[in-house]
Every structure is written in C-alpha cells, then in structure tokens.
Amino acid sequence: MNEYVMRRVLLVPPTVFIISLIVFGSIRLLPGDALDDRLAEAGVPAEDRLKIRADLGLDRPLVEQYFDWMGGLARGDLGDSIFSKDSVRTRAWRALPITVELGVLSIMFAIILGIPTGLISALKPGSFIDLIVRTLAIGGLSIPNFWLATLLIVLPAIWWEWVPPLTYVSFVDDPIGNVTLFLLPALVLSLRLGATVMRMVRSEMLEVIRADYVRTARAKGLTEYRVVTRHAFRNAAIPVVTVIGLSVATLLGGSVIMESIFGLPGLGRLMLEAIREREFEMIQSVVLLVGVFVMLVNLSVDLVYGFLNPQIRYG
C-alpha cells in the first residue's frame, strides 16, 4: 500500500510542472498576440501598447516570464487582472465555491439518477424496462446540455410565464434561494454523468452477479434484496467511484456552459470572461489551478480505489 501511494504522490510534481508548461506555452507560443489585438481594438496607440507590454513584463524572455509567474504562484500571487482592479486571486477565490456547489449537487443528482436505474436494468437484462433505461442513458449522453438548458429557460416562460431564477444570491444571505438557483443547472449538468454511472452500474452488476460469492450468498438462503445490496452492489460500486472521480474534469467543462446560461458567477464564467477579454494572466492562472485541482481529485480517487479494492494495492 505504502509503495503504491508513494509512487502515485511522487508523480504529482512532474505532472504539475508539465501542466504549467502546457498552459504557459499554449498561451504564449501560439501565433498572434491576443493582448495587442485587444488593446488595438480599444483604440490604444502603438507606443502606449509597447509601454503597457513593458509594464506587464511581456517584452522579457519567455523563460524569465515563466519563472516570474511560477514564483508568484509559490507566494500565492496569481497575478493582476488587466481590466479589473481586483487581483486574479480575489476573483478566483470568490468564484470557486459557486463552481464547487454546482459540481457537488450535480454529482449527487447523477448518483440518484444513475444507480437505481442501473440496478433495475442489470437485474432484468434484455427486458423492456432495460431497453428503455439503456435508450434513455444514450439519450443522456447525446443531448447537448446547452440546448436543454436553453429550452428549460425558454419553454416554461412561454407556457406558464415562469422563468427560473437567474440572479445570483449567496448562500449566507438566502440559503433556500441559493440552492433553488443551483437546482436546474445541476440537474442538466448531471445528466451526462448520470447516464455514464447507469451504464457502469449495469455492466458491473452483470459481471458481479455471476460471481461465485453471489451464488454462495444465494445458497445460504439470503433474500434476493440482501444478496443484491450487500454482496453484489458493494463490489460493483467500486469502479463507479472511479468513474465519478474521473468525471470531475468533464463536469468543470460543462459548468462553464451552465454558469454562463444560468448567470452563476463561478470559475467557469470567470474563465470564459477572461478568454473573451483576452486577459491571459488570469486565463493562465485559473486554468492552471483547474488542472491541478482535477489532478489532485484524480489522485485521491486512485488512493480511495486502492483502499476499496485491496487487489490492486500491490499492483
């Protein structure tokens, strides 16, 4: 176990280093100068543009800029926003809880939607209900979340003159109002993951239900309910944990869309704004944080997996 944990943890620093190079490189090395374009659009004359670049340190060698950025990160300084007076850290810190709330609610919805349907489907494979559930799951994987979200805003407005709440209120000011705000976006965001969980539960259950220990449990005279919940599902659930953990990256991508449609000022919207405004210092810091966050989640999933499934501990 220790060696396994050690090996996984030791791989973190080189991966973070590579992530930072990817982020830095993709913003600086790609052709075109986004900031210059943006300033030119705003009507800033050429000499002033050069001066702004010098103030921001953009005329220095790339290596120097990279280490400057890394040094700042090590001190907790994510850089300054060009077009806003708040620092990147302040804005990211304010946005983070909103994205986390959306993500956690989505995962909860996905579990509620995916696990029971997957179980029903697996207990009666080939049945009519199995066919329905499986088709719905492919539907969940296929339906564009931005389309569904738009429809959920447009159609109730036409039919019942009801519009979901679209102005953000903080949890501290109005807990109920705050949670209501997240329900629809979290539900839409959860469909894809819910469908994946359903398919995973189904295929794992079909595998496990044939195992010897399940036959033993039945032979002992246990009720079918007990066999399924205590013996089969417990083992089938292990890979489901992994799937949920690995889906964090996809959820974060989807939250960019949900936050922009439902007016939630989270990390996704911050990133989208930064990209539209071409605030690359903000883009690179926020994107790096997102990558490191996802990697740490994946690491903990691996460790939890090692804990849940002793077979791979020494793998």
Place this chain on the structure above:
Amino acid sequence: MTAAASLYRPSTRVLTVRRGLWRFLRKQPLGTIGALIVGLFVVLGAIGPYVVPYDTSALAVGPRLSAPTLDHPFGTDAFGRDQFSRIIVGARLSVFVGFGAVAIGTGAATVLGLWVGYVGGKVDMVVQRVVDGVMAYPPLVLALVAVGVLGPSALNVTLVLGVLMIAANSRVVRGSTLAIKESTYVEAARVVGAGTPRVIVRHVLPNVVSPLIVIATVSLGTVILAEGALSFLGLGVPPPTPSWGRMIGGEESRFYFASNPSLVLFPGIALTLVVFAFNMFGDALRDVLDPRLRGE
C-alpha cells in the same frame, strides 16, 4: 498457391463481410438505426447546399421570425433566412469538424500510442506524464483557450478538437499495445527476424484496429457536441456559415427565443439526433468488435 485456391479466396471474403453485415442488422437493431441516421447525415453534409430550397446566406427569403409554415417548415430567423435550409447546410460544418478532428485525433494517437507502447522505457514515461497533464483538463476549457487565442474558424476548431483527442486516445492504443507486445505471435515474429517497424505495422497495428474504430465512432459524437458548445459560447465558426450550436445560442436567435421557440428547437433536435445516432452505432460496433471495452 494453386489457381483454384486463389480464385476461391476473394469470394470467401465477400461472404464473411456479407454475413457480418447481416448479423449486425439482426442483432443490433438500434445500431442499425444509428448507422442509417449517420449515413443520412454524411450525405446531407456532402450534398446539402445543392439541394436546399433556399440560399442559406440570402436574407429575407421569407418574413422575419416566421413560425413554421409550408414554405418554411422550420420557420425563419431574425434575418428572414430559411431555418430548414440552414439546418441542412449546418450538417456540412458538423461533418467537416467531426471527421476532420477525429482523423487528426485518432491518426496521431495511433502512431504515438503504438510507438511509446512498443518502445517503452523513458520515452514512454515522459509521454505518459504529458498525457496525464493534458487529461487533467476539461477538454472544453482547453478548447476555449486555444480557439480564443488562435481565433475562431472552422479549421482552427477542427485542429484544436483533434489535437485535444490525441492524449486520451493514445492511452487506449498504448494499453492495447502493451498487452499485444507480450503475446507469443509477436515473440515468434521477432524470432523469425522481423524488425521493430515491421512487428509494429504487421502484427501490433491490426490488433488495435477494433478498439480504434469503436473509439473513433463514439468520439465523432463527442466532437460534434463540442463544436456545438464552442459555437454556442460564441467561440466556434464565425457567421455566416450555418452552425447548429450558434443557431441555438448566437445573437441571431438568442433575443428572439421567447417569441419564436422553433429557432432553438430544431437545430437542437438535429444535433441531438446526430450525436444519438453516433452513440448508438458506436455502442453496437463495440458489442460486435470489442466486447472487452464494454466497461466504459
């Protein structure tokens, strides 16, 4: 080989293909429906602009923001353009981006995965850390950043979505390669004196083709969805090229949804149908070609 034997060979091959197709039709009804929709979609992408009733960039071919009528079955948009024609022609962009990105993504991933999987060692170690790094990202976020920096165009969107697929797909190819590398037939080929390139191309590659076809089919749906999301967020292909994603969320329709919901309804149905078809077809292909991948 005798003349009789060489005459016999091609006909068996035709027979197995035909039998395989028949088996697919019978055992995978949903997959067959999916395949038919995919076929229709590709044909529309190819011939769309030549068969539509109205020119898609012509303004005011009908009244503005008309609800569906006989002349305009899906209604018209704020510029009086025919929505039905625009959706048909919109298939062209999805086909281009979808197939283009998947060709780049799976092609490069195959080469990379075969190479690092077979050679192993330090090269593999370094490449796997880069793959870890890329895979730590929501693909949509990287795509937004890259398209934001490169500038929105059909070619850039295709390139970016294609390059982003390389990491994850190369890992699948690498995984299969690692397993195949240890097999006795690879050992046998090496004993006979086959060099590394020959072993990779003649013995390893044919065995990773099945998982590759499955991944490529499902990726097509994912990429088409991603193009829709980028266009929806305003970072896809710029107007006037019709794009389903932008028809759902772009300025040309965003402000008119409440009065005219068919604007958002029909492009969304088209997009869902195509992605649904690719997913059903991909699922069926996986069941037939590579049952091992079933565990998602």
